[in-house]
Amino acid sequence: MLTSKGLYDRLLATYGPSEGWPGNRVTMMATAVMVQNTAWTAVVRAMERFPQELTAQYLLALPIEELMDYIRPCGFMRRKAETIQTVMAWYGRYDFDAAQVEAVPQERLRQELLALKGIGEETADVILLYAFHKPVFVLDAYTRRLLSRLGGTAQTDAERRVWFTAGVPEADKVYADYHWLLLEHGKRYCKKRPLCEECPLREACAQKIQEEKSS
């Protein structure tokens, strides 16, 4: 079976280096909430509805109904509007100063984020990685699906994390690129089974594809 490093190299060669999560830190955190169980195109449409650039202070000062209206295209607007303000209030505990946040150990930050209503493991990890440059490997629907199709036998997220991080430099830049590459790949191929014929990873997935055909 393909190794994690092999997969990373293959994806990098295919799609090139990532452009990272778009927007400044605050935009990044807000869009991380907006994209929960939502297509990225909806997030883009929501961002276009805001009358100005996002800052933490602006988002905190917005009446909740107004914030809900801006993010409407993303769905789950009641919950997400509340969560966005909750995250910004959390950022306020550090005086909206990224350097202060980054000075805190990764695991403690993770616990703080997980304690916020509306922030689960994936969103917490994405914020740690892309907003505060902590070396966290992010697991999401795409990475789980792809690992399974490669023939991975990991049953839990802990096991999946071990597989993905083995043999790969433990650096936020690498994890960020890797996560982004997995998404780029997943959006193009793994969602649509017929496209497997032209997928750059088709040999690596061959066994799984065969199993599906025969069932």
Next chain:
DNA sequence: AGCCAGGGTCTAA
């Protein structure tokens, strides 16, 4: 026309 997106929370058993 229905299915599902880069999830998370709450509740019931």
Next chain:
DNA sequence: TTAGACCATGGC
């Protein structure tokens, strides 16, 4: 502790 309902909207 785990499965299932629910949250809302838009793209395809």
